[in-house]
Amino acid sequence: MKEGKTTHFGYQQVPVEEKAGRVAEVFHSVAARYDVMNDLMSGGIHRLWKRFTIELSGARPGQTILDIAGGTGDLTARFSRIVGPEGTVLLADINESMLKVGRDRLLDRGIAGNVFPVQADAQYLPFPDDTFDCVTIAFGLRNVTDKDLALRSMLRTLKPGGRLLVLEFSKPQSKLLEKVYDQYSFRLLPVMGKLVANDADSYRYLAESIRMHPDQETLKQMMEDAGFVDCEYHNMTGGIVALHKGIKP
Amino acid sequence: MTDPTFRTGFDAALETAINTALQYDPATRARLQKLDGKVLELDLTSPKMTFCLGVEGERVCLYRHWEGQISTRLSGSAVALVRLLRDSSATPAGVGVGVNGSSALLAELQAIMRDLDIDWEAPLAQLVGDVPAHAVGEALRTLSSWLRDGFSRAPAAAAEAVSEEWRLTxxxxxxxxxxxxxxxxxxxxxxxxxxxxxxxxxxxxxxxx
Structure with missing residues (x-):
């Protein structure tokens, strides 16, 4: 009999083939209130983290950009304005509910024409080699079952010289901040999830998945192992979030 | 290195303030459209800070990082740069500002800043109505004129008081x-x-x- 491989889902160990389905359940559950909760949980700071990501993307008019785990389309909206009518932005998400919310939200804001929603798995991106000038994944990598596979898939679809930006929760750089952050994540966050989205479990998973995500140096090493060069990261808000950047050689 | 969150927050707040103010000056917004795609880099020597100011349609955008083409690069103190942009008679050399790149963008920005005419009464009128907003506007204009007048006469008045009234000199x-x-x-x-x-x-x- 074949030995079943497991992976983490928050603090639990689950069979590898089950993780994607369980992550999907979480995001189906939170999709409708995702925006409100993001603002509430981060005090609106997630907009600054995303703004910094856009600046470091170096996006230009006419470029082709892939926004993986694009969620409700915050990065896509900004990229759409930057690349202009000659450029293209693909809003990709594995989760149908999140993608629908993102697509509707973009249309409601009049953002269309150069934006195309695609339901896609970051591990097996359904695009030809050397397609994108820039690939971003914001708050999505930690939910991917095989992160190394996903990084290699992103590298494959990037044009030579193209850049990958990974915006993700990371490890706070001060012990005091880490303690405060732990209290917030495990005590306050599930309560907020219960009150606002009526779903404490999903927000408990979000907090746990952040702790299970590789820290700054480990993720940088993973990017280098996948084949990216000139890898670097910027800690934001004391390391609660880090933005990793890598270039396809 | 400072946490990028703070700097990004500062840029975002400043950008929002500029664009909110521009909402009440349609003429300036229309003139900005002609500069669409142009980017001005400001290299401040005091306070030490560098940022790029770009025009996207009718909006002004601030960037900490800009990897595209820069039309004009200005370097000098914040006070000198503000003076250069606000004072039509000021020249870069005269106020101690270095200029690299196209001086046409600088000249256009100087003209825009000179003609800037933000209708501050409009946002106030949306909150409290036209008549009270106009009354507050008038009061603020009178106060501003009185203060400007007072400040311009202050050095002469102070000198007179020191020598004639107090007999200190x-x-x-x-x-x-x-x-x-x-x-x-x-x-x-x-x-x-x-x-x-x-x-x-x-x-x-x-x-x-």
């Missing part, structure tokens, strides 16, 4: 008369000294004979 006319007398005395002393020297020479020559 002599009045200007008295000081000038004293200075004139001093100059005349100095000249007379020099002339006297020259004559004495001349006489000394004559006496020493006769003694030698």
């Amino acid at each position: 002599p009045p200007q006319a008295q000081f000038e008369a004293f200075a004139e007398d001093l100059r005349a005395l100095s000249l007379a002393t020099e002339r006297l000294e020259a004559r004495v020297n001349l006489l000394k020479e004559k006496f020493s020559q006769r003694g030698a004979e």
Whole structure:
């Protein structure tokens, strides 16, 4: 009999083939209130983290950009304005509910024409080699079952010289901040999830998945192992979030 | 290195403030459209800070990182840069600002800043109505005019009070008369000294004979 491989889902160990389905359940559950909760949980700071990501993307008019785990389309909206009518932005998400919310939200804001929603798995991106000038994944990598596979898939679809930006929760750089952050994540966050989205479990998973995500140096090493060069990261808000950047050689 | 969150927050707040103000000046927004895609880099020496100011349609955008083409690069202190943009008679060399790249963008921005006319009453009118907003606007304009007038006369008034009222320094006319007398005395002393020297020479020559 074949030995079943497991992976983490928050603090639990689950069979590898089950993780994607369980992550999907979480995001189906939170999709409708995702925006409100993001603002509430981060005090609106997630907009600054995303703004910094856009600046470091170096996006230009006419470029082709892939926004993986694009969620409700915050990065896509900004990229759409930057690349202009000659450029293209693909809003990709594995989760149908999140993608629908993102697509509707973009249309409601009049953002269309150069934006195309695609339901896609970051591990097996359904695009030809050397397609994108820039690939971003914001708050999505930690939910991917095989992160190394996903990084290699992103590298494959990037044009030579193209850049990958990974915006993700990371490890706070001060012990005091880490303690405060732990209290917030495990005590306050599930309560907020219960009150606002009526779903404490999903927000408990979000907090746990952040702790299970590789820290700054480990993720940088993973990017280098996948084949990216000139890898670097910027800690934001004391390391609660880090933005990793890598270039396809 | 400072946390990018703070700097990004500062840029975002400043950008929002600029664009909110521009909402109430349609003429400036229309002129900005002509500069669409242009980017100005401001390299401030005090406070030490660099940022890029780009125009996207009718909006002004601030960037900390900009990897595209920069139309014009200005370097100098924040005060000097503001003076250069606000004062039509100011020249880059005159206020100590270095310019690299196209000076046409700088000239256009100077013209835009000179003609900036933000209708501050409009947002207030949306909150409290037209008549109260106009009354507040009038009061603020009067106060602003009074303050501007007061500040322009302040140095002269202070000098007058110090010399005429408190008698801490002599009045200007008295000081000038004293200075004139001093100059005349100095000249007379020099002339006297020259004559004495001349006489000394004559006496020493006769003694030698």
